[in-house]
Amino acid sequence: MKIEFTKMHGTGNDYVYIDMFKHDYHFENIEEFIRRISDRRFGIGSDGMIMIAPSEKADVRMIMYNSDGSEGKMCGNGIRCVAKYAYENGIVDKTEISVETKSGIKELKLTVQDGKVDYVTVDMGKAILNPKDIPVITDDPKASDFISKPVIVNNQEYEITCVSMGNPHAVIFTRDIDSLDLEKIGPMFEHHPIFPERVNTEFVEVTSPHTLKMRVWERGSGETSSCGTGSCAVAVAAVLNGYCHINEEITINLKGGQLKDTYLENGHVIMKGPATHVFDGEIETKGMGL
Secondary structure, X not given: OEEEEEEEEEOOEEEEEEEOOOOOOOOOOHHHHHHHHHOOOOOOOOOEEEEEXXXXXXXXXXXXXXXXXXXXXXOHHHHHHHHHHHHHOOOOOOOEEEEEEOOEEEEEEEEEEOOEEXXXXXXXXXXXXXXXXXXXXXXXXXXXXXXXXXXXXXXXXXXXXXXEOOOEEEEEEOOOHHHOOHXXXXXXXXXXXXXXXXXXXXXXXXXXXXXEEEEEEEOOOEEEOOOHHHHHHHHHHHHXXXXXXXXXXXXXXXXXXXXXXXXXXXXXXXXXXXXXXXEEEEEEOHHHOO
């Protein structure tokens, strides 16, 4: 079977996109297929795969998978690319659209120039702070948040703030994030016993009240160039820890580029960032042993 795909990225967070409006593909072993195509040496190379599918609740539906084949609930960079693809391929013909995800329906506004989508602004919904809903296990069963709490990882104490943007995040404010060995400590955070569903981990340098620098270890994908939900969690954590201000736009610098996030007084987080088309292609599954 030949599978048509489009490769896109949002600030370097790249996925293989499958148009399920055009083709109703059926995968016998979708987890293995995703692992194969995500491989950067023997496959297409990506942080995972996203299906763009019809929805009964919104304009389109996003089904997102990590590079290890596990299904994710939400991807902030991925949803911007879904919007770009849907607009530029005639699935939608308006600049304000809704996208169904496993973490709810998101509202998006598209910035279009000469028929092409340059930037997408997303209402990412309310940040979740309750430990039970993130989820993160805490010593205090009545705790309403998990802000700047000490956690031991690899015999070192880290102060962690936990936020869910539809998926769990642990945010650590530190210095000199470029020197961190994420390949070593990233998995230790991801699989720490206090995170029953694993966790995405962001390491953050504060450079000004409106500017942050971030690296991310994503559950199921490892270190990536960018993470949209992660940047939102970082913006929330920065406000909660007094580094930045509520209702004010924060520029977050990542390996793959720049995102702009605002934590609003009503608890919602607004994210703005680019969406980039890389190339189109097709892959033959027959030789993959699937």
